[in-house]
Amino acid sequence: MVAVRPQDADAALSRIDPLRPVVLLFGPDAGLVRERAETYLRRAETGSSDPFGRVKLDGDEISGSPGRLVEEASTIALFGGRRVVSLRVGARNVLPAVEALLAAPPAEAVVVIETGDLKRGAPLRALCEGSPHALAIACYADGERDVVKLIDAMATEAGMSVERDARTELAGLLGGDRLASRGEIAKLLLYAQGETRITSQHVRAIVGDASSLALDEIADNALAGGGAPMADAYAKAMGEGMRPDVVLGAVQRALLALHQMRLQVEAGTAAERVIEGIRPAVHFRRKPLVERALKSWNTARLRTALLALDDALLGARRNAGLGPAIAERALLQLAIQARRGS
Structure with a gap:
């Protein structure tokens, strides 16, 4: 064999x-x-x-x-x-x-x-x-060590070095698909061409979708019970012209993912191990919020929250003028429920 x-x-x-x-x-x-x-x-x-x-x-x-x-x-x-x-x-x-x-x-x-x-x-x-x-x-998705090796190899080939914090941040954004990871690293190296070191500022400026990062911030804080930071992130998203139904859709997907993770925890898997097994890997800056959310909810309460969020999403789409207020109210209710669960 x-x-x-x-x-x-x-x-x-x-x-x-x-x-x-x-x-x-x-x-x-x-x-x-x-x-x-x-x-x-x-x-x-x-x-x-x-x-x-x-x-x-x-x-x-x-x-x-x-x-x-x-x-x-x-x-x-x-x-x-x-x-x-x-x-x-x-x-x-x-x-x-x-x-x-x-x-x-x-x-x-x-x-x-x-x-x-x-x-x-x-x-x-x-x-x-x-x-x-x-x-x-x-051929399985790259782990953090594999991604770091890929980053260093491509940076060395381009005659550049990567600062430790930038490497950690970049590795957290990659890993789901090798060719996609190569493409993001190549884009970053092209953006920093003419410089000798890649910094966290370079990574944040060019890698990944900024709107996706903003949606993660809203969803993570809402599900972890962080009402104030969630509200700040939501206000910023609205100020940048993001649609409220798009925000609610992203939070709904995060809720579904959290439900799947919680099922594993309730089946006996440690929360830390569940989070480590997520692909693409959870960015290190998000891990504390994801851990808090995982401990704040159970599957029954998550199902109830999904139904409520679905109603809010439908309301935001049917009433465009009231959409921002409907979405904000639903997200604040999520944050309150998360705090109660913790």
């Missing part, structure tokens, strides 16, 4: 293993799946001068013709060298094609298969994990 542990993934992909020409990359982080696939495909092409050496296949196209994958992998490269095949799985079943490939693995080819998340025991994952000719590698 060749199931690679997540912490060993980069080492396993650092060289081409001729005994295992098939590599299955799967997992919830689509960006990391794509990045690892592209890196491995380029490594497999090293030394080849064949401009047509890489073949891109679509899973839906080959599902009706399972033998095509074997044919493409077995074709001799026009100018010599290794044959490289990239297969992206779609909605249709490619299991027969992969079974045929593993039954007769190519001698001079590398086949990289990309797909979404696969649970343990899923047919394609089980097939590759059980074959001596394949590697099966799960």
Whole structure:
């Protein structure tokens, strides 16, 4: 069985293993799946001068013709060298094609298969994990340590350094998708071009959506019982032209997320562990408020709050003129209920 542990993934992909020409990359982080696939495909092409050496296949196209994958992998490269095949799985079943490939693995080819998340025991994952000719590698969302390594690597490559507070703040905003994280870091480095150090001011100016940060401040304070800071953040949002129904919608989503977290706590998981497991990771500045909110509510009271917030959201949409007042009243009631629960 060749199931690679997540912490060993980069080492396993650092060289081409001729005994295992098939590599299955799967997992919830689509960006990391794509990045690892592209890196491995380029490594497999090293030394080849064949401009047509890489073949891109679509899973839906080959599902009706399972033998095509074997044919493409077995074709001799026009100018010599290794044959490289990239297969992206779609909605249709490619299991027969992969079974045929593993039954007769190519001698001079590398086949990289990309797909979404696969649970343990899923047919394609089980097939590759059980074959001596394949590697099966799960790609999970980056943890804080992985994000920090990515930040430092990209900053060093750009000839910059990152201040400790800026690194911590930036890491808290990233991690859900590897390619998205790279894009945000690259945007930050471009913004700070010409300077030698990245500061927290740079991070706050360019990374993430400022409106999203404002909505987080309103929701976090309301659910944690902070009526005064919530009211200040809400007034600022209204002053910047944000619609009250948009604010209530964001708080409603935060309530739903808190309900899911509270279910885990009531099932026996420690609150700190529940918060640490959230992806994307909770920013360090938000953690105290999220912890307080998690301890201030139970699932029954959260369900009641969701119904009340739903009524307020409907009222704000039907009465545009009264929308700001309706939303503010609903948010203040949430804060009062949170304080009572604590």
